[in-house]
Amino acid sequence: ESPLLLLCLVVEELEKINHPSRSGHYSINFSSLKTMEETKLFKCRPLLMILLIYLLFLNGTAKSEVYTVGDADxxxxxxxxxxxxxxxxxxxxxxxxxNYVKGQHNAYEVTEATYQSCNASTGVLAKYESGNDQVKLTEAKKHWFICDADGHCLGGMRFSVDVKEAISSTNGTASTPPAHPDNSYASERRCTVIYLLAFGALLARCFSSWMIKLNCFLYFNIYFFVYFFNLLYNV
Ligand SMILES: [Cu+2]
Known part of the structure; x- marks a missing residue:
């Protein structure tokens, strides 16, 4: 959630910088906005909004993580x-x-049946044996991995991962171990939604031009669309 809050805060700070004298009360008297600079700032604001939306989407889709299997072990x-x-x-x-000593272990991606039986004479989908194998998870499905060295699979060197479609920025937070259980995640989201509502109301009070109001409206609709999408698929 933090990138979103950060973006909101940036917009808020920009507001204060643009109108330092008005930071206390959120209404703009249009008759005072006569200089070219301020007119230009107003024309730029929708562009800024669009830029933020793009940042949001980029953030949501481009984030990928590298997981070292077994972490420190x-x-x-x-x-x-x-x-x-x-x-x-x-x-x-x-x-x-x-990561392992080459020759001592290997990593095979296998079918579920092979994962269960630990018999890699059939059902091997991919073999990795370099000792430093980077396996990209390209499909949203269950993947099974085993070590085919003698007895290692039966001894516990096997696991499955349930790979989900990459939808939101919150998917990628797992490089740090998942600190929050699911329900605290949901409450965190609710807080952010409330924050966005408040922030939207504040923005709407700041701008009296209908163009900018329309932009705010679209901007927050997209925000909420992304949020409810997250809520549906991730919680
Ligand atoms: Cu092994």
Missing amino acids: QWNTGTNYLTWSQKYNFSVGDILAF
Whole structure:
């Protein structure tokens, strides 16, 4: 959520810079806006809004994370990879980094049946054996990984990841371990929505030109669209 709040704060700060004398009360007397500079600023504001919307979308779609399998333990025997894989929410575009001593282990992407049986004579979808394998998760589906070294798979070197479609910026927050349980996430979102509502009302009071009001309206509609999309798919 923080990039969104940051964007809002930037807009708010710009308001204060543009109209330092009016920061206390939020109404603009149009008869005082006669200089070219201020007219130009008003004409630029919709562009600024559009720019912010683009930033929002870029932020939501382009973010991908690199997950080192096993974190500090890396890809090795003696680690519980089921526990590891359940710590994170993986989305399309994320990368699994398998780090291990080449020759001691490997990483095979396999079918579910092969994952269950640990018999890699069939059902191998991809083989990674370099010791420093970067596996990009390109599809929104379940992926299964095993180590095919003798007995390692049965010994616990296997896990599955349920890869979700990359929709929102909140998907990518997992490089830091998920600090908030789902319900606190939802309340955080509600807070942001309330903040946006308040901020929208404030903006609408600032601008009396109908063009800018229309822009505000579109801007916040897109915001809310993105938010409810997030709520539907991620909580
Ligand atoms: Cu192994």
